[in-house]
Amino acid sequence: MNETATRARAVIDLAAVRSNVRALCDRAPGAELMAVLKADGYGHGAVPCGRAARAAGASWLGTALPEEAFALRAAGDTGRLMCWLWTPGGPWRTAVEQDIDVSVSALWALREVTDAARAAGRPARVQLKADTGLGRSGCQPADWPELTAAARDAERAGLLTVTGVWSHFACADEPGHPSIAAQLTAYRTALAVADAAGLRPEVRHIANTPALLTLPEAHFDLVRTGIGIYGISPAPEIGTARELGLRPAMTLEASLASVKSAPAGHGISYGHHYTTADDTTLALVPLGYADGIPRAASGSGPVLVAGKRRTVAGRVAMDQFVVDLQGDTALPGDRAVLFGPGDDGEPTAEDWAAATGTIAYEVVTRVGGRVARIHRDSAPEEPTVPAAAGSREGGGAG
Ligand SMILES: Cc1ncc(COP(=O)(O)O)c(C=O)c1O
Structure with missing residues (x-):
């Protein structure tokens, strides 16, 4: 044991992360999986957990902060990577240059990202976020037609590609909560509006771990899983980790x-x-x-x-x-x-x-x-998903 760990340590089993990613992929057979690595991988270490998740089939990684995404790139990750928590003046240009998908919820952010794309001399990858009822970030339904139309204009101008249209649940960890059905309806409406604006996103996604586990109709093209990949149940009502086939890492x-x-x-x-x-x-x-x-x-x-x-x-x-x-x-x-x-x-x-x-x-x-x-790594010899092997590729684990 190294000296800094003699007092206390958090020991993280990367084989558990891989096994959880595989178990979660199996629960969403038609969708790709994004491993959510914000807050240093929920305290588990974003870089090693990101590599483990890629090796087990996560074709996307996700973070809240741009800095968290940059750290993954600095560690060598070259696969699809998204980050979603932006403030005015944020490091949009670095994100564009590093091929990171950025979330946009409002016209100010669209303006900033198109400015960054102009400066970088390449189109940004933008994922438009709809507020379907959570009430945090995301564009309100009343403003959505304007945002999607402006994004389509910028796409036509070669400044960006709308790679995703996405949203986030408020109460997916309370199965049966009436807001879940309401949010799904609102999300489908937001997708239809985006489609009518001429947008053809590569990925549509709204599910977090609890929605992945309890709501197959919410899987769409991609599921964003955080807590599950670390082997923890999102809520006692949904089951214990053991009952869900997850292993605490x-x-x-x-x-x-x-x-x-x-x-x-x-x-x-x-x-x-x-x-x-x-x-x-x-x-x-x-x-x-x-x-x-x-x-x-x-x-x-x-x-x-x-x-x-x-x-x-x-x-x-x-x-x-x-x-x-x-x-x-x-x-x-x-x-x-x-x-x-x-x-x-x-x-x-x-x-x-x-x-x-x-x-x-x-x-x-x-x-x-x-x-x-x-x-x-309690299973170092385990076979892993080879890089660039189809839709569940291990995409450039660094
Ligand atoms: C936007 C977003 N998507 C997905 C997740 C992952 O959620 P979970 O850890 O429940 O899978 C989070 C985490 O809170 C999030 O903020």
């Missing part, structure tokens, strides 16, 4: 920084919200809210230490928390596992979400920069 673990005996009646951590019931052994786990451990895990976060699943005793502090071993023994340096695939009785990120009143997306994504990422 990240194990978050630390080495105990201290183990000591303490008497009954000893207050633990700030505020003394926990008091030892008997003479006991206290283990100190060197991870805290600065590392992304929610303070809401105080008194509730599950941890595997000394062979048993236990609960955080008292408050989570900035750098550390305590576990009461209730008389069991351990040694400084022994492993404490906060979450992992669950094979050895350790909790999962989904368990942490339930224990701390959040979603598993947040649990893995907030694992902080002080925690070393270690990428492992």
